Amino acid sequence: MLEKIQSPADLKAMSQNDLEQVVVEARQALLEKTSHHGGHNGPNFGVVEMTVALHYVFNSPIDKFIFDVSHQSYVHKMLTGRAQAFLDPKHYDDVSGYTNPKESDHDLFTVGHTSTSLSLASGVAKARDLKDEHSNVVAVIGDGSLSGGLAYEGLNQIATTGTNTIVIVNDNEQSIAANPKGGIYTALRRLRESDGQASDNIFKALGFDYYYLDKGNDLAALIALFQEVKDSDHPVLLHIHTQKGHGVSFMETNREAFHAGGPFDPQTGYYLKGSNEPSYNSVTGDFLLEKIKKDPRVIAVNAGTPMVLFNQEQRKEAGQQFVDVGIAEEEAATMSTGLAKNGAKPVWYVSSTFMQRTYDQWSHDIALNNQPVTVLVHAASVNAMNDESHLGFFDIPFLSHIPNVVYLAPTNKEEHLAMLDWAIEQQEHPVAIRVPVGPLKEIGQADETDYSILNKNQVTQAGSQVAIFGLGNSYGLAEEVTRVLQEQHGIKATLVNPKFITGLDKELLDSLSANHQLVVTLEDGLLEGGYGQTIASYLGNSDLKVQNYGIDKHFHDRYDRQELMAQNGLSVDTIVNNVLLTLGK
């Protein structure tokens, strides 16, 4: 049945029984694909019926569907000409894991961060009104995403505009991890428990025409509800209670594990590639938990992705010294400012791509107030997530030019933990640490560096002619370049581990001109606005030449990491050749 659906028009011609069969087949295809290929599993199993009903009742792409975060759009893709990408393993990679206008006119936006759908919808609807057109604008947002402030701003604007927009709150009682207990989650729970009848309805308060559907995995009920509100002339909010992972018992019971993940056994629900090897995340989590146990003022702050550092057991151990604010990175940042000001020692851990939501919280709250907040920046590298909506390599231009911030780039476990320890215990600066990406590297020797001496680079080999600055994750590449220059070309380069991203070791740089002709900088982040360019500028009026290596300014999508690095010159051969050219060898 699914194979026959080339577009939603095919769906509209179907009987109720056929539609039910589509639901069954879609769920089967989801299980096949996600168990073999990985992806966002639970979120999609919860919205199979809803998606079929949406396409049955509404008329996409004239009616506009906007999926928040869009990791729940797999069934939508199946029903809009892309079923093959879920049915045929050879075509699994034909589609991205998110809505993507390059794939289909049914996908309006490239989306991967949460809480944007309502604001996008407010614009789409307003443009429709300006053009005097008539269609439905439908935004689907999860309960987890409702914790983001932008979702609230979007609700306000939709209510203010006052024309047709249908907001669907897909309430599966779960964010990525469990939801926090208060605020909007209290409001949603009271509504669920009262079949939508609770007093103090936040959505009615904001001006929405509110409907509650408890049976959110009941196809007929969904169709009836959508038919009732279709073509409404005012904002409507449908609060629909679904079940994350619906139809797969191990997903229904283990909702955090089955938010997303790699291949798993479709019978037992065991993930195939679990690893118990220590990683940068695990050693960081262990270290932080020890700090927490020893000092009641240390507190781990997180916005919706606690599993990055703490498993559920560790979160329990941390108790009141662990806070998950929901998917609300701005709150995590600004709350941390308040924590530090009043004498706590906050450690906020955040993925680079999601930290992007907090520029002003960094600048105006943490940095302007110069509070000793410690921030662990994860997945900040071209070697981290490679979906265009989840790139992690913009962190240095983003963060490092904000005054007062000390941003550190460790190159191994010992250095990382020494930096973290220093950051937590000092009271002078906001400190961010670019948690290394890649396999854990232990050198077996404690790092005794005094990090309160800011911007002091480590010269790990003193040489001449050329100095190689290998920042953080790129230090290994710098070592390799240094080795090849020595072994194959007899050039003993100076090798530098900068450690500090946010300031230059001017004494070192000034000293280089005595016996160097060239400075090379390597970083696994954006070239433009990055670390290396600050060195190029500082040395611009000197006799030293500078070569900066980093990633070009582009939203690269699902790229091969090694290939992209090489394209940007980040390979031993290219760097060595360029060094030799400049040195005239």
Added chain:
Amino acid sequence: MLEKIQSPADLKAMSQNDLEQVVVEARQALLEKTSHHGGHNGPNFGVVEMTVALHYVFNSPIDKFIFDVSHQSYVHKMLTGRAQAFLDPKHYDDVSGYTNPKESDHDLFTVGHTSTSLSLASGVAKARDLKDEHSNVVAVIGDGSLSGGLAYEGLNQIATTGTNTIVIVNDNEQSIAANPKGGIYTALRRLRESDGQASDNIFKALGFDYYYLDKGNDLAALIALFQEVKDSDHPVLLHIHTQKGHGVSFMETNREAFHAGGPFDPQTGYYLKGSNEPSYNSVTGDFLLEKIKKDPRVIAVNAGTPMVLFNQEQRKEAGQQFVDVGIAEEEAATMSTGLAKNGAKPVWYVSSTFMQRTYDQWSHDIALNNQPVTVLVHAASVNAMNDESHLGFFDIPFLSHIPNVVYLAPTNKEEHLAMLDWAIEQQEHPVAIRVPVGPLKEIGQADETDYSILNKNQVTQAGSQVAIFGLGNSYGLAEEVTRVLQEQHGIKATLVNPKFITGLDKELLDSLSANHQLVVTLEDGLLEGGYGQTIASYLGNSDLKVQNYGIDKHFHDRYDRQELMAQNGLSVDTIVNNVLLTLGK
């Protein structure tokens, strides 16, 4: 009476009559100071009674007051040892216009942007709990600021923590301009109109213990309310209805004009320095309004500061083609993405310092989706606002390294409007324009440049030895340097108007090495991460030397603009001398 108050302890010893006298004197001092000195007038007149009552009932600084945006903290300053700065004109400049921990322990944070107070409070309260201390955390937030998503995130977290935090919603029915009509403003209005009794109470929905006080300028009623909730063991929200500009008739009636402003006649309420001279803002507003009248798809989008471009009359003329989303910059940015995607032509105008709230909306929404949103960036210069919380010179590091964005730097009126016209009518790129800062410069000749040819710099004088790149507002300085080099030193420099911030004219840069030894870049923004450093990096491996001039990385506060420029080398003498040194003259 006011002069005698050295600290809140003095206030606590007073009788009710004395307190009433303090209110009268505080209001008189406000009128004297703001009418002579300028500042945020209306917001402070509205909270005189509230502030006196707060300090009478609570015990600052053990109890913690956090003022949102903090431009309503003047009376708080008077009562915490800083009365002289409001009573003695010689001391008017002793205090900043915002809370400032460097002035007093009663000021917890340096704050100038809205909607942060509740998140800060959530952290301060949580730290108190971790330390097992007992005190009240009191956050004062205006109705206008409640439109910001971070305020909502803060409400959620306060409710989740569940311990003592007292949120005061200072509802004066007005943001900077009039509030939008829907969403949270509907919710507040219904509560006001029902004396707090309306059903669907958003604050109760989020889990707050809610109190309404209609007489928000009644000192006795305020004291009674604060005494009732003091030492609460759970989150409390006090919805207090005040009057902006209370006690001054022309402020009460003209609430937009009396949000803030320069000196005015305290009798008549006429601002003394009104100018009808055309400015960059006025010509931009006029131009945009013409576009709106001619094309129903053009829409002006703004977040809470509409007066920057449109006066109230112009807003009426624009009608449905003008949207003020409230103080919610993220909504403005992401809504604009939706508008453009659905065929409208959004023009979002925003101040540089407030644009800082929208990095991810720029990156993940506008730029990743590559939508033709036009953004007018105001006050982006070291020569704009000079409070440390309102600096506008971080825009280039912030914005220019995001892929797909075209950021333009006009140098005069004709160029600016030509760029704006191109930006609105093209469909290929998100385009931001760095609206010039300073007196309007007209050259009397239309700019016919085809801006669809990206990154093409304008060489206004071809010379040799040294090339001066004067970006946007710094072009005048570049002209001056060029003139002095020619007239006093016989050096005919190459003079370049780069126009494009987001990409280099590589053809031009490559050509310079033929007969130049030095490239100089001038910008009135942050040096680090700025435009010039991209040139230094590009030319790093060439024989050309590069001198970059820009502002050092620091939160400069209430600085003298010329002085700060000069300290950073941005003066004709310094640049000319450095050029001569490098050229060996």
